[in-house]
Amino acid sequence: MSGHTPEEIHHHVKIYIRVFAALAALTVLTVGVSYIKLPVMAAILVALFIATIKSSLVAAFFMHLANEKKIIYWILLPAVAFFLVLLVLISYS
Amino acid sequence: MSGDSGIRYISHPHPVTGVTNSKLGIWCFLASEVMLFGGLFSAYILLRMGAASWPEGSAILNVPLATLNTMILITSSVTMVMSWASLALKDFKKYRWFMAVTILLGLAFLVVKGFEYAHKFEHHHTPSTNTFYAIYFTLTGLHGLHVLGGILVNTYFLFPGSALWKKDPDQFMGRIEAAGLYWHFVDLVWIFLFPVLYLL
Missing domain, CATH: 1.10.287 (Helix Hairpins)
Incomplete structure (x- = not known):
């Protein structure tokens, strides 16, 4: 920005x-x-x-994510994905 | 090797990533923060699902005070982004004004939270009382520490740190944007904490 x-x-x-x-x-x-x-x-x-x-x-x-460079999305993707994995693991426990 | 601008890319975007290294850094940090709070959120769900009974937040916590705090944080997010926009318009006076208001709103949030905590302690409701209070104090306490951290960083940028504006306005703007990204993230966490702890 x-x-x-x-x-x-x-x-x-x-x-x-x-x-x-x-x-x-x-x-x-x-x-x-x-x-x-x-x-x-x-x-x-x-x-x-x-x-x-x-x-x-x-x-x-x-946070200007609507209009951000691709690399920022790639950094966030694993964090969000792992958080979702946590939620899935919980629902199976 | 042309010195700072050639190696560090903290004033101008790196040709490969398209963003400054400072911005890349703060987003890596925020990704780790997603995991920190994400882990605790999933702990909350696990504890709640495993509990024989779970108190309704609104019955034992102060919803009006938490609503006030939500409004305070939302407003502070606007003043934070306005301080950045003021720099983009080269209006340093306005920047200082918006940054000062952001800091005051952050302090107001902590004062309200302090009242809530004091009220709980008066009634001997502590983290060891039950599982609800344990996760309530853990989540809000960690969030409160984040607010405090943001206030300290913002105060630095309001006073001594703002000298950089004259030396390298682009780098200073990058710093305010990074501080803003952190502050908005702290707001974002509260947006989830508020309904989860107080309303459900």
């Missing part, structure tokens, strides 16, 4: 503000849903779904 024109940065800033609004709204939503007292499995799925959207927004826009 180097060599940006001022126009590009101003455009980025607008996106940051929108992402912030979305994150705040999703936080209110996830707390609101928790008061509905869904069945445990449904509550877990809804909460993790909202958390995944929120974290994707942070990663894609604040």
Whole structure:
């Protein structure tokens, strides 16, 4: 993320503000849903779904992963893959 | 061998990777952090599945305070990325302002967390109370240490570290971007910790 024109940065800033609004709204939503007292499995799925959207927004826009060089994805891939392996191992235990 | 810029690639992208070595480094570190917190998350799931009973987070933890802390961290992520954007616009004054706000928000998060911990200790709820509190204190404690680490690094970049801006603005921007990537990651971890510990 180097060599940006001022126009590009101003455009980025607008996106940051929108992402912030979305994150705040999703936080209110996830707390609101928790008061509905869904069945445990449904509550877990809804909460993790909202958390995944929120974290994707942070990663894609604040961490610039939406527009990053390939090598960064290759660094992250094994970490994410091993984490998924951990989760699979748990579900078999 | 043309000195710093020829070997280290910390101000400009390396021709092979397309990114600065500093950015490559921080992402390697963050990948290791994914494994650190990922391992603990899977430990949480394992403990919860193996427990005869598991308390509902919202019944024993303070959801309004944790919601406030979530908002504080989200806001601090915006101010952090704004401090980077200010540097990209060559506005050093604005950078300092946004960085100062980021640090204050980080401190506010720790103060709120401190109140939560104090309340738990008053009621003699410690890591040894039960499995829930053990993993709660482990996860939030480790996360809190990460927030503290971020505050220290950001404070360095607000005061003595900012002298680099005049010497090598590209390298300084790279440092702020790396510090930002770390800070956003800490925010990202909290985004999962909050529902998992407090709401489910």
